[in-house]
Amino acid sequence: MHQLTYDDIKAATDRIAGHIRPVAVAPVAPVAPGTIRAAHRGPLDDRPEKPYEVWFALEFMQYTGSFKARCAQNFIQAHREAGTLPSAGVTIASGGNAGLACAWAARQQGVRATVFVPTVAPAVKVAKLRGxxxxxxxVGAEYAEALEACEEFAASSGALAAHAYDHPLIAAGAGTLLEEIHAQIPGLDTVVVSVGGGGLFAGVAAAARHHGIRTVAVEPENCRALNAAIEAGRPVDVSVDSIAVDALGARRATALALHAARQDDVRSVLVPDGEIVRARRTLWDHHRVAVEHAAATALAALTAPDLPNGPTAPGYGYRPRDGERVAVVLCGANTDPSDLVHRAEN
Incomplete structure (x- = not known):
């Protein structure tokens, strides 16, 4: 398989310029010493603690409500440039953000999109796809059945089959996000991203490595496809059970993601569902930002208190160093905010 390079990210950046919304970044008040214990401080270390900086990358404001718009635009435009975009258009199996992004990008490029979704897909998303x-x-009650039908359609119609995350062009499109973040936050040390199948992570990590920026890959502890792949040394199937399963419920991480995770400047961490819910609530209560649980997963790595296994337990949470400058990617907002708003009104 083609391994993702920084040249792929740069090509994608040039390709989708003017077709997507540049990401906005917003500084959060510096985190005071002791609010979240900084890493690498021993009990006898009496140096004064310094706050660390946190910035939010507001990618949930992207077209279609998630970073997937970048991926779909890059995928379709690259095939158009190469002359490999068929008259039958594109097809994808997805009842979520990838399907919405594919349908939107196809309309932008004037090509047909055929989207296969499970019968249990929310009516609001089906309506938006048709819009x-x-x-x-x-087709079918599960994603796997919709995917099988999509593959059969691609074979019989000649439509170009897109994928939600497992393709170099998809990952490269996602990587353009880090290019924009880097340009807006001088001296950025670390970027924190949530991980499902690994498309966003693989792209962001490839760009971050070029700029000397650390990448923290965050997964729900019961949706740990990437973390398990690192542990096993190869992509493996995992069970998925999380509040964020609708977006982060991949059963297997991609080979691209595993390759990126093996680099020295990457750390894989896990967070419990309860902390994901709390991070999402914090974003609403303190910033009036309503995001998906998948987006809140990234922030949960920083906001979780000391976990049962201890504050420095391998794989759990991320504790920034003194003075570290951190960007947290809030990757999507295709969520029902009623549980946030109704609670606030009561």
Whole structure:
């Protein structure tokens, strides 16, 4: 498989310029010493602690409500440039953000999109897909059945099969996000991203490595496809059970993601569901930002208190160093905010 390079990220950046919304970044008040214990401080270390800086990358404001718009634009435009975009258009199996992004990008490029979704997909997402002009086909009760139907359609119609995360062009499109973050936050040390199948992580990590920036890959502790792949030394199937399963519920991480995770400047961490819920609530209560649980997963790595296994237990949470400058990617907002708003009104 083609391994993702920084040249791929740069090509994607040039390709999608003017077709996506540049990410906005917002500084959060510096985190005071003791609020979240800084890493690497021994009990006898009497140096004065310094606050560390946190910035939010507001990618949930992207077209279609998630970073996937970058991926879909890069995928479709690259095939158009190469002359490999068929008259039958593109097809994808997804009832979520990838399907929405594919349908939107296809409309932007004037090509047909056929999206296969499980029959249990929320009606609001099906309506939005149709609003983007997609031919929506409801097949099966599970994603796997929709995927099988999508593959059969691609084979019989000649449509170009897109993927939610497992393709170099998809990952490269996601990596353009880090290029924009880096340009806006001088001296950035670390970027924190949530991980499902690994498309966003692989792209961001490839760009971050070029700029000497650390990448922290965050997964729910019961949706740990990447973490398990690192442990096993190869992609493996995992069970998925999390509040964020709708976006981070990949059963297997991609080879691209595992390759990126093996680099020295990457750390894989896990967070419990309860901390994901709390991080999402914190974003609403203190910033009036309503995001998906998948987006809140990234922030949960920083906001979780000391966990049962201890504050420095391998794989759990991320404790920034004194003075560290950290960007947290809030990657999507296709969520029902009623549980946030109704609670605030009561």
């Amino acid at each position: 983007f002009g997609a031919d929506v086909r409801l």
